[in-house]
Amino acid sequence: MSQHVPRTVIVLAAGQGKRMKSDLPKVLHPLLGRTLVGHVLAAAAALDADRTAVVVGHGAEQVTGHLRDIAPAAIPVRQVEQNGTGHAVRIALESLPPLAGTVVVLNGDVPLLRPETVAGLVREHEAAGAAATVLTAEVADPTGLGRVIRGAGGAFERIVEDRDATDAQRGVREINAGIYAFDALRLTATLAKLSSDNDQGEEYLTDVLGLLVGADEPVAAHVAHDPQETLGCNDRAELASLRRLLRDRVNTAWMRSGVTLLDPATTWIDVSVTLGRDSVVEANSQLYGDTHLAPGATVGPDVTLVDTTVGAGATVVRAHAVGARIGEQVSVGPYAYLRPGSTLGRKAKIGTFVETKNSELGEGAKVPHLSYVGDATIGEQTNIGAATVFVNYDGVVKNRTVIGRHARTGADNMFVAPVEVGDGAYTAAGSVITQDVPPGALGVARGHQRNIDGWVQRRRAGTPAAEAAARAGATPSVAPEDGGRAAAQ
Ligand code: UD1
Numbered sequence: 001m002s003q004h005v006p007r008t009v010i011v012l013a014a015g016q017g018k019r020m021k022s023d024l025p026k027v028l029h030p031l032l033g034r035t036l037v038g039h040v041l042a043a044a045a046a047l048d049a050d051r052t053a054v055v056v057g058h059g060a061e062q063v064t065g066h067l068r069d070i071a072p073a074a075i076p077v078r079q080v081e082q083n084g085t086g087h088a089v090r091i092a093l094e095s096l097p098p099l100a101g102t103v104v105v106l107n108g109d110v111p112l113l114r115p116e117t118v119a120g121l122v123r124e125h126e127a128a129g130a131a132a133t134v135l136t137a138e139v140a141d142p143t144g145l146g147r148v149i150r151g152a153g154g155a156f157e158r159i160v161e162d163r164d165a166t167d168a169q170r171g172v173r174e175i176n177a178g179i180y181a182f183d184a185l186r187l188t189a190t191l192a193k194l195s196s197d198n199d200q201g202e203e204y205l206t207d208v209l210g211l212l213v214g215a216d217e218p219v220a221a222h223v224a225h226d227p228q229e230t231l232g233c234n235d236r237a238e239l240a241s242l243r244r245l246l247r248d249r250v251n252t253a254w255m256r257s258g259v260t261l262l263d264p265a266t267t268w269i270d271v272s273v274t275l276g277r278d279s280v281v282e283a284n285s286q287l288y289g290d291t292h293l294a295p296g297a298t299v300g301p302d303v304t305l306v307d308t309t310v311g312a313g314a315t316v317v318r319a320h321a322v323g324a325r326i327g328e329q330v331s332v333g334p335y336a337y338l339r340p341g342s343t344l345g346r347k348a349k350i351g352t353f354v355e356t357k358n359s360e361l362g363e364g365a366k367v368p369h370l371s372y373v374g375d376a377t378i379g380e381q382t383n384i385g386a387a388t389v390f391v392n393y394d395g396v397v398k399n400r401t402v403i404g405r406h407a408r409t410g411a412d413n414m415f416v417a418p419v420e421v422g423d424g425a426y427t428a429a430g431s432v433i434t435q436d437v438p439p440g441a442l443g444v445a446r447g448h449q450r451n452i453d454g455w456v457q458r459r460r461a462g463t464p465a466a467e468a469a470a471r472a473g474a475t476p477s478v479a480p481e482d483g484g485r486a487a488a489q
């Protein structure tokens with residue numbers, strides 16, 4: 001075994017990504033739970049590097065801010081003018097204390113790179129004592145990419161950029177992936193010799209490889225087993241195809257680990273999500289961020305979960321949830337919207353056309369139909385009637401409603417917060433509850449009904465309603481003195 005070689009990672013992320021046509025720097029575009037640069041840093045994490053520098057330029061503030069969130073130990077290095085990949089590496093090295101050991105350079109826009117691929121490249125590079133080792137791939141369409149030029153015996157010679165290549169060179173399908181391991185000392189010495197004598201007038205990192213070969217230094221080129229890993233991202237169509245490839249990779253891994261995906265092609269799972277054994281994801285579902293399904297949970301079809309946990313045996317159908325905690329054996333949907341702070345206890349139920357926010361439901365509590373539950377605490381085994389609104393907002397502040405255990409609230413209630421309904425209490429249908437209801441009481445808060453007999457036959461004579469009333473035996477009674485006008489209002 002070789003002894004510990006100091007390792008430095010340099011991620012190149014200063015480019016604008018012109019073809020993205022975006023106000024967001026290219027490397028900050030999201031791809032199933034991480035940004036592009038986040039994926040590259042995650043792959044590089046396998047190297048256990050002594051230091052990681054990220055070259056930033058376009059959108060430097062935004063990129064640096066993002067790095068503080070996802071990789072606080074990474075050192076941002078500002079490249080004010082983007083004079084090429086070689087220039088970027090040079091200024092990164094100049095900003096760090098003098099280095100020995102291995103320098104790993106990664107393009108910031110190669111998000112499908114696997115940790116084991118970059119780790120394997122670096123291991124072979126160090127074992128061979130190479131001056132440089134570059135990852136290459138055989139691709140069907142090499143347009144726009146640097147071509148790998150090999151000599152008669154197949155030995156690596158140099159890389160030629162697409163725009164600087166001859167027609168014959170353009171025919172080469174082995175491309176430079178933009179992932180390299182270098183011996184630090186020889187890299188530093190060679191970067192000093194780079195010229196900008198090329199079509200773009202830039203310092204190309206790729207020229208370092210040809211210069212090393214010219215100086216008889218050992219340079220190796222490793223062909224990636226899976227060329228997909230080396231795909232870059234230059235526009236949003238490419239971003240979409242990378243997303244599909246990563247989706248397939250993520251979905252296959254979950255299926256192999258015991259999760260049922262009914263329609264993997266319409267199932268999008270962020271890399272940050274975890275799924276328990278025998279959980280089921282039905283068609284057209286998206287699981288994002290800090291979302292976790294416990295064993296045996298079933299979600300979908302048509303479910304979006306963001307930062308949401310789903311307990312064992314729970315079922316979520318046609319729903320959108322953000323920041324919700326769904327307990328064991330809970331039933332949600334179809335057509336429910338769970339907003340942040342929704343916590344559903346074991347066996348609770350949220351039914352059709354129900355919205356919840358910042359609310360807790362106790363074990364077995366139910367809100368089955370057409371309701372808004374905002375800033376509420378609902379006790380265990382309580383049933384909320386259809387079409388209930390928790391009136392939480394008085395126009396200035398949000399207030400809380402507390403409903404006790406084993407309560408039965410009527411349909412079409414308004415709970416005007418702050419208000420409490422005690423354990424075991426009932427409320428009458430159609431009530432606007434503005435005062436507390438004590439435990440065990442029936443709260444009634446609605447107008448009394450009165451019927452004005454014969455009104456339809458008097459005031460709507462000749463209509464189908466009047467005829468139906470007559471057939472049912474109704475008789476037009478004597479008109480009140482005002483001709484029924486008051487009653488009709
Ligand atoms: C580069 C390689 C090419 C390779 C391809 C793989 C060079 C000269 N060419 O080409 O051989 O096939 O990647 O995707 O290296 N960047 C900086 N500062 C700069 C210029 C670029 O940080 O001054 C960053 C970019 O943000 C990007 C990466 O370096 O993350 C690669 O730059 P890009 O312009 O995309 O290079 P390509 O033309 O794709």
Ligand code: MG
Pocket residue numbers: 109232233234
């Ligand atoms: Mg590129």
